Every structure is written in C-alpha cells, then in structure tokens.
Amino acid sequence: MNEFIVSIDDRKYPVIINEAGLIEIDGRKIKAELSQINNCAFLLKLDEKPYEIVCHKLDNGNYGFLLEGWYFETTVRTKLQETAAELMNNKMKESHKSVFKSPMPGLVLKIKKQKGDSVKIGEPLIILEAMKMENELRSPSEGTITSINVTEGLSVEKDAIILTIE
Numbered sequence: 001m002n003e004f005i006v007s008i009d010d011r012k013y014p015v016i017i018n019e020a021g022l023i024e025i026d027g028r029k030i031k032a033e034l035s036q037i038n039n040c041a042f043l044l045k046l047d048e049k050p051y052e053i054v055c056h057k058l059d060n061g062n063y064g065f066l067l068e069g070w071y072f073e074t075t076v077r078t079k080l081q082e083t084a085a086e087l088m089n090n091k092m093k094e095s096h097k098s099v100f101k102s103p104m105p106g107l108v109l110k111i112k113k114q115k116g117d118s119v120k121i122g123e124p125l126i127i128l129e130a131m132k133m134e135n136e137l138r139s140p141s142e143g144t145i146t147s148i149n150v151t152e153g154l155s156v157e158k159d160a161i162i163l164t165i166e
Helices: 079-093
Strands: 002-008 011-017 022-025 028-036 041-046 049-059 062-067 070-078 098-101 106-111 124-130 133-138 143-148 161-165
Touching: 002 079, 070 079, 124 161
Parallel strands: none
Antiparallel strands: 002 011, 002 070, 011 022, 022 028, 028 041, 041 049, 049 062, 062 070, 098 161, 106 124, 124 133, 143 161
C-alpha cells in the first residue's frame, strides 16, 4: 500500500493505492488502471471511464498535467514527505531566538552577513576554515541577525557562539 498527499489549489487530498488496483481518494474508493502511452501521456481508467492525461514534471514533486482540456499544477508527495514539509513550514513560522554555534574548531575566514540582515534557512552565513578546508556554515533558521560574536581572522572553538538569529 502506498500513501500520497496530492495538493491542488491549496487543497490536500489523501490518496492511498493498494495492490488490488483500488485507489482511495479523500475517503472514496475507486477502481483504477493506468497505462502509459508515451513518456508524457497516459490513459487512466477510473471505474472503467477512460481519461487521457498529458503531464510533465516541473520541480520538487510538482507536476503540470492536462486532463480533458483543463490544465492543473499539483504537488505529489508521500505521506512522510508531506509530514516533513509541514514540520519545516511550521519551524520557519516559529518566532524564537536561535543561537548559532560553531560545529568545529576553526578560523573565521569570511562573515557573509551583518547584524540586522534577514536570513532564510540554508542561507550562507560564515566561511570557517578547519583542517585546511573551507566550510560554508548555513543558517539553521529564518529571521534577523541580532548579534555577531566573531570577527574575520578570529579562531573559534567547537560550540563557540558565532551569532544569534531572532
């Protein structure tokens, strides 16, 4: 059994596919059969009614498809991927103080942001040299940098507080 979450126009539909060819969409069970015509066209039979679908992958689980003259864009994720995406969205919405610590001892080569700058999750903050390698340290949270506790050329120990994001 495979479980997916399909999002269309900000509405989410739980889809469960079982081995017997039954699909449960939003609690309704439907007999389904899917045949591939070519690399982007499919024939989908739902309760013996045929539908021709033309689709293409956009990015990151997003798809565009044409169904009986109507164009839709949708996101298809496994239930686990959807849960992870919701957790990440909730984490980004949280407004709290985040202390960013050095993950290793090293030398601060470059500070890419300044106090007062807005940052997003994954955005580069610091270049730290450790064991003759340059490591790009990225933001663990979204917010505004409220303090920077290091300067370029400064050696830091593991777990030294580098900056604070609120």
